[in-house]
Amino acid sequence: MNIDSIQNGVVIDHIKAGYGMNLYELLKLGELDVSVALIKNVQSKKMGKKDIIKIDADIELNLDIIGYVDPGATVNIIKDSVLTEKLSIDMPETLVNVIKCKNPRCITSCEQELDQIFKLSDKKNGEYRCIYCEAKAK
Amino acid sequence: MRSVIDIVDLTTEELDELIKTAVDIINNPNKYSEICRGKKLATLFFEPSTRTRMSFEAAMYELGGHVISMTDAGSSSAAKGESVADTAKTVSCYTDIIAMRHPKEGAAYVAAKAASIPVINAGDGGHCHPTQTLADLLTIYREKGGFDNLTVGLCGDLKFGRTVHSLINALSRYNGIKYVLISPEELKLPSYVKADSIKSKNIPYTQTTDLESAMPELDILYMTRVQRERFFNEEDYLRLKDSYILTPDKLKNAKADLSIMHPLPRVNEISAAIDDDPRACYFKQVLNGKYMRMALIIKLLKEAGTI
Known part of the structure; x- marks a missing residue:
């Protein structure tokens, strides 16, 4: 091709x-x-x-x-x-408005104007967590 | 502005300092009876609570301060769609410190970011409830004289039970702790809590579904309620709610100085027949919660330069 x-x-x-x-x-x-x-x-x-x-x-x-x-x-x-x-590319420490928290109990599920922010919690496994509810990014 | 959203916001030294203050309050209440004179606590409760709200309010009154309450979100601007951040900014104009409970996880964090006064998380959904952990810690301290070398049994809903996660985080900072995790398969402690607070510190633990077989080795038995509000599926709740019911019969092999704890409210996890057992500590936890909230209010207002 x-x-x-x-x-x-x-x-x-x-x-x-x-x-x-x-x-x-x-x-x-x-x-x-x-x-x-x-x-x-x-x-x-x-x-x-x-x-x-x-x-x-x-x-x-x-x-x-x-x-x-x-x-x-x-x-x-x-x-x-x-x-x-x-x-060069590296895993970012923080992700802002890239992905959305899927936890229906998270405050971001009802307050849409909040920035969707995730922090790198485990670099080895590439794991990010929502800064509000700490749910793992899916 | 310093706020307390999660028990991890407090260092071990700060936990020890809060316990020291609380014990001093218990021994010398008059010394603290005017320390918050003229200061106002806002209790913002977006979901129902008896103990926590009244405990915060009693704490502030006993420190000589005043309380402004929002107990029914339906009658507030929240019902008109006001954001948590705007509510926090508004309440900052009227009061000196906020205690907030909200059904959504992370709401207290949002409030703390927006407020110009300290915010204490009084429970944000299934996420954190740091002042319950403070109550638990003071209870253990008063019952056992410290935290080292205790075997702590945690029983019931270890998956959604926020008080269990926070207590594990706090106790894991001390020496010689051992955990016995007792729960149905579906309500086991989440792996990230185990990884963060137990495995990373090489703390010994066992997992079981059998409360009675675990009983003889326990110094603390921390019972929890299976919480209907944390389930999306009513069938799952009904199937699991009666997994563990503590009755006098089940205590026959327990240590004579076992401390039986529960964050309350209980439904039927602990039989009322146990209430008169000297090992029952759950109503002591309620009282200790007030003292620790007093200590925390003092600490945060001092750090803010308000008192």
């Missing part, structure tokens, strides 16, 4: 296979009026299979979202068809 290389934009590479769609949705890439390619299950020597997202526009991405979904992903910035920058 061939996908055109991009001239100016962003490539999110080395996404764990199966995580690309979640990242696509959380980054709200479907709302962009530019060419975006989500390629699933690409053969990879290192990973076996991986997902790749290519965005044909010079946009700023919320790296916290990428770090939350897959801290192993890499972000490559392309300018004039040349790789100009590789951004």
